[in-house]
Amino acid sequence: MTGTAPPAPDLVVDGTGLLCVQLLLKLRGQIADAPVSTVVHIITTDPAAPLDLPAWCHLTGHLYLGPISDPDREVYALRLTETARATRPDAPWRPA
Template sequence: MSINEFDTTGHKCVKMLLKIRARMAELPAGEQLVVISDDPTSIYDLPAWCHLMRHEYVGYESDGSIYRHTLAVTADSARVTAGKVWAPPA
């Protein structure tokens, strides 16, 4: 397993999630992505999105206004394509 960092500072919810979705799609099961965000709503948005997409939300750390969220790709993670941005498989 390796850990990758992905900086989304300056992006809010929808744009941030689209960027994360594309990055997570590149990672194999077992890999982790540390998402760096300055969006305070990310502490709510990312756990909910991970649940929807069947990724594991490991947790977050905060250093003032910067949040470091750790997400993990699971064997059951939804793999979506650009044509189906939010729809996980049935």
């Protein structure tokens, strides 16, 4: 997202204190009924998030928008897509 302001979030998922598995479970649950084109900001303290979130977006087909500049916390953004692939509710890193 170089050179452009990040889009404002339609939904914020607070994953503070959660590691990858719990973060993805929470994220999947909160976006399950969200409409296409929803911009999601994910707050996280997981040091693996900069790798895990783009990988999960690649797996599911959602658009990873990248990190959001926030001096107080780590925030990443994604946009839900119409062509996203479903994942299992109990294992959001596995196809449904």
